Amino acid sequence: MVTRNKVLASLGVVLLAWGIWYAFPTRERQVRRQFKALASWAGKDGAEGALASVQTAREAGRFFADPCEWNAEAYNLSGRVSLEEITRYVFAARARVDKLSVKFYDLDVEFPADGTAHATATVRVQGTSKDGDAINETHELKCDLIKRDGRWLLSRITLVQVLKR
């Protein structure tokens, strides 16, 4: 009985420690969670109704600051983009794809100042378009994030040109 109580007590301590660890994440884990949520939000698995697409696009504010600066020469996208434009762009992009999977790899986060973060990562986008064409894009990203209302928002996104033609 004593042994059983000790095991249960140990399990309780482990669970409590895990609960504290989960409930009070460090700022690095907050940023990592934000990227994980972004990947989940950007993904699309099969057909999606117009209403669901609009709802998803409207959630862009959970991830992007207003405005957000983009430097993506490969997609002719440079400059400050408002949240409204991002929402429209996301809606249009989702309408063009059938399936989409977004994954971030090698995420590295630094905090140059309080309330700001700098992250580098490799993003992998795979899927199929409505026309059946395969989508297979891989890019290195440099991102600046700012903390607003307890949430880390992307304020600058730069696609690094690893291979320069």
Place this chain on the structure above:
Amino acid sequence: MHPRLKAFFFPSLKPEFVLRVVLVAVCAYLFFGHVCTPFFARGQSMEPTYRDGSFDFIWKPRYWFSPPVRGDVVTVRLAGERVVYLKRVVALAGDEVEFRQGILFVNGDPVNEPYVKGPCDWNLPPREVDPGNVYLVGDNRSMPMEQHDFGQTSLRRIVGAPLW
């Protein structure tokens, strides 16, 4: 069960055995994590040399003591090394590269590329490779040039070469 088989499948947890397991695990982690990393090729840009889904290892010591040369297939890191580009070196620093009707020209001379199998109609005006860089292109030139990731990159981004 035969005692030797039993000893093999159900070894007693003696300190020597535990030490051996730990040593094997550490050596495997160091070797496969930092020297010879397994990878799956994804995408068609290196076909037919490396097919989509094929398995290989990145041999990292390959360029520890010598830089890559023309014709080498190399792996290029992005933000880290979990996702890498797999490309072929076609030109070195100072070389002039161009494509004319699908034929690669380096320093004005056409290059024989036996690894390129499909038809190619790429046209790319001449450009010089910057110091400290190499020019990389995939073997699959049948895909549209706009959809193919190629160009020059820093030698510092090269992390090794496929083992085979």
